[in-house]
Amino acid sequence: MSTRIAFLKGHGTENDFVIVPDPENALDLSPAAVAALCDRRAGIGADGLLHVVRSEAHPEGRAMADEAEWFMDYRNGDGSIAEMCGNGVRVFARYLQRAGHVAEGDLAVATRGGVKTVHIAKDGDVTVGMGKALLPEGDVTVSVGERSWPARNVNMGNPHAVAFVDDLAHAGDLLAPPPVSPASAYPDGVNVEFVVDRGPRHVALRVHERGAGETRSCGTGACAVAVATARRDGVDPSVTGTPATYTVDVPGGTLVITERPDGGIEMTGPAVIVAEGEIEAEWLENALR
Numbered sequence: 001m002s003t004r005i006a007f008l009k010g011h012g013t014e015n016d017f018v019i020v021p022d023p024e025n026a027l028d029l030s031p032a033a034v035a036a037l038c039d040r041r042a043g044i045g046a047d048g049l050l051h052v053v054r055s056e057a058h059p060e061g062r063a064m065a066d067e068a069e070w071f072m073d074y075r076n077g078d079g080s081i082a083e084m085c086g087n088g089v090r091v092f093a094r095y096l097q098r099a100g101h102v103a104e105g106d107l108a109v110a111t112r113g114g115v116k117t118v119h120i121a122k123d124g125d126v127t128v129g130m131g132k133a134l135l136p137e138g139d140v141t142v143s144v145g146e147r148s149w150p151a152r153n154v155n156m157g158n159p160h161a162v163a164f165v166d167d168l169a170h171a172g173d174l175l176a177p178p179p180v181s182p183a184s185a186y187p188d189g190v191n192v193e194f195v196v197d198r199g200p201r202h203v204a205l206r207v208h209e210r211g212a213g214e215t216r217s218c219g220t221g222a223c224a225v226a227v228a229t230a231r232r233d234g235v236d237p238s239v240t241g242t243p244a245t246y247t248v249d250v251p252g253g254t255l256v257i258t259e260r261p262d263g264g265i266e267m268t269g270p271a272v273i274v275a276e277g278e279i280e281a282e283w284l285e286n287a288l289r
């Protein structure tokens with residue numbers, strides 16, 4: 001490991017990330033190292049970490065290298081691995097553009113959830129083709145204290161439970177993961193979204209993310225919410241043949257989600273780089289002691 005490690009800090013609707021460019025996959029980013037970097041008091045602080053690696057250089061990216069030059073090795077803030085991060089992939093693309101690796105326009109990014117197509121627009125927004133939602137059968141219940149709600153199980157490459165509530169305050173302080181039952185529906189843990197209506201095809205959410213706690217936004221969560229809301233409303237683009245667009249307010253901004261008749265979901269929102277710097281290798285070594 002070199003004595004200093006370059007990093008950037010970025011966010012998408014305030015879902016924030018430490019970005020670590022490492023094209024040749026030379027760094028040993030253990031779960032403990034990721035958790036130390038994402039620590040908001042003793043580290044840089046973030047909901048998650050975007051390890052930027054050439055697909056060819058990463059064992060989980062290699063099979064996608066013909067389609068996508070870059071692999072998003074996404075880690076949650078507690079060091080755990082996740083399949084996908086919708087805000088992360090947009091910030092990842094913004095980093096690649098800023099670093100001169102790609103131009104505005106379309107690019108493909110390899111993720112554990114498959115290859116995603118990203119469009120970097122001139123106006124600053126970034127759109128990602130998230131693929132299709134899976135809606136596993138079976139009843140799921142989300143609880144907070146004395147209250148509980150039926151929830152929709154939605155898989156966006158990663159697992160979500162979407163509960164419609166009367167008031168977002170009913171989600172409580174979200175300092176701990178809200179219990180979801182049956183636990184067997186989510187053997188690898190779950191991201192939980194609480195949703196209220198704001199208007200026609202317009203909702204707002206709060207989210208408790210697996211591996212990160214309550215965050216200001218979750219892109220895969222916003223897509224899960226858009227699909228769950230559409231089905232609740234009797235809207236299914238594969239039946240009507242018409243795309244359905246939902247506006248999803250998150251605590252950190254707004255995301256616009258469109259589901260097409262072929263089931264493909266696109267998400268648009270801002271992606272911002274706010275700082276860059278160097279990590280002291282000595283600090284990291286001490287943090288891991």
Ligand SMILES: N[C@@H](CCC[C@H](N)C(=O)O)C(=O)O
Binds near residue numbers: 015076082084086210
């Ligand atoms: N914030 C992300 C989701 C990150 C992964 C999630 N915590 C999980 O463990 O599945 C997003 O924008 O999608």
